[in-house]
Amino acid sequence: MNKKVLFFGFYLMISAAFYAQREPVENLPTFDERRLHYGFYLGVNQNDFKLNLRNSTIPNADIRVEPSAGFNVGLITDFRLHKNLSLRFEPGLMTNSKKIYFNHLATAQDSVREVGSTYLHAPLLLKFSTDRYKNIRPYLLGGVSYNFNFSSNEDNQDDNSSGQFRMKSSDFMYEVGLGIDIYLNFFKFSPSIRGVFAITNEIKYDNDPNSQWTSPINFMGTRGVFLTFAFE
Numbered sequence: 001m002n003k004k005v006l007f008f009g010f011y012l013m014i015s016a017a018f019y020a021q022r023e024p025v026e027n028l029p030t031f032d033e034r035r036l037h038y039g040f041y042l043g044v045n046q047n048d049f050k051l052n053l054r055n056s057t058i059p060n061a062d063i064r065v066e067p068s069a070g071f072n073v074g075l076i077t078d079f080r081l082h083k084n085l086s087l088r089f090e091p092g093l094m095t096n097s098k099k100i101y102f103n104h105l106a107t108a109q110d111s112v113r114e115v116g117s118t119y120l121h122a123p124l125l126l127k128f129s130t131d132r133y134k135n136i137r138p139y140l141l142g143g144v145s146y147n148f149n150f151s152s153n154e155d156n157q158d159d160n161s162s163g164q165f166r167m168k169s170s171d172f173m174y175e176v177g178l179g180i181d182i183y184l185n186f187f188k189f190s191p192s193i194r195g196v197f198a199i200t201n202e203i204k205y206d207n208d209p210n211s212q213w214t215s216p217i218n219f220m221g222t223r224g225v226f227l228t229f230a231f232e
Helices: 002-021
Strands: 036-053 063-082 085-089 092-102 112-129 136-149 170-183 188-198 217-231
Touching (some): 063 112, 112 170, 170 217
Antiparallel strands (some): 036 217, 063 085, 063 092, 085 112, 092 112, 112 136, 170 188, 188 217
8 A cells, every 4th residue: 555655646746747847937936935834735644553572572472553544634834944945834633543463362352453543743844945947846854743642542541451452642753755846826736755753652551561462562653654735
């Protein structure tokens, strides 16, 4: 699925860039002279977990994550620092779900956990843009984000022994991406592809230190691909 998202994103950006270059006039010629401007974005994502296991606790531990598609929506504040550099704050909502398979456990009731998440996703990004060519402007971006999980059950006293897989409510990520600004008649359209990677461990460990679900996990953090469509 990640390969399909990447392929579709690259295809979309290349197609849009060819279309924009065919425009006979330069659209929005003074747009990039603004010190501050706003916008919004929509997008889709596919997230899973990066797992780092401890072999010492349960040697036969076999844990697999199955991701599914979700969506993103949010607002954009762009502050121009230089003609080719801007600082962006893009708070929004990110939702997705994942299934975790504990293949070393025998019963179906114990071996599958579904984790649905709705995050407040608040990235602070630096955007490095090339000089504008006709009606397109490629760019790279990177930065860090704070995420608050509204679906977190961190404070729940029940754990996996009662069927509850717990996640922490707050975490930090870094993200990198590339995209193209496309200047249209009345607004700027910016498709981009981004990768997001957790910095902090998101798992809330079970009450039993020898839990067959959480004790084999040394680190579990979100990683994923975003396909984002910005309108500014």
